Amino acid sequence: QQQVKQSPQSLIVQKGGISIINCAYENTAFDYFPWYQQFPGKGPALLIAIRPDVSEKKEGRFTISFNKSAKQFSLHIMDSQPGDSATYFCAARFQTGANNLFFGTGTRLTVIP
């Protein structure tokens, strides 16, 4: 059972455009929602994260929008650059317990010059 659903599977954006990736979850016990960026042959690297008491978090060109009532959150990449081309994973974590991450299925982003 996929705890976190992610879309789209792949995304092509023109340089300078906005990339938007969406995720949805069911379990309201999740309390931490990070986004990871992964380049080929590398491990995931934390990009930005949000907790459910905040509706938006911005770090540079990256913004997370969080809708607690809809149980959805999204990543917006402003002014997308070719160097942003990577696979992006959303994830969710419980407040208690093993504390492991439940990952979305990933979005392969390609930013074309």
Add this chain to the structure above:
Amino acid sequence: GAVVSQHPSRVICKSGTSVKIECRSLDFQATTMFWYRQFPKKSLMLMATSNEGSKATYEQGVEKDKFLINHASLTLSTLTVTSAHPEDSSFYICSARGVQGTSSYNSPLHFGNGTRLTVT
């Protein structure tokens, strides 16, 4: 920031042999380490949770006798793929969480750079 080192980055082995992958937390003590497996163009699949000084907890469908996990110290966990078969070929990634009560406990999970295992 927290750094997790994984070694080796790539390994090729013959069918039937065993391969050991190391995961080290370089600048913090990790009570818990997680081992993931990732197939090409797929998401990360949690294999097991490794707690220092105790037996690992394996996810459903993961053979504990095939994927041996040892977490003997607060900075090192190892995954040994025993009697490897070609279908074990995959990208294996570890991540680590710090000691409860320290700043690294509630911090985001940090990942190693992964190990590409190819079994011929």
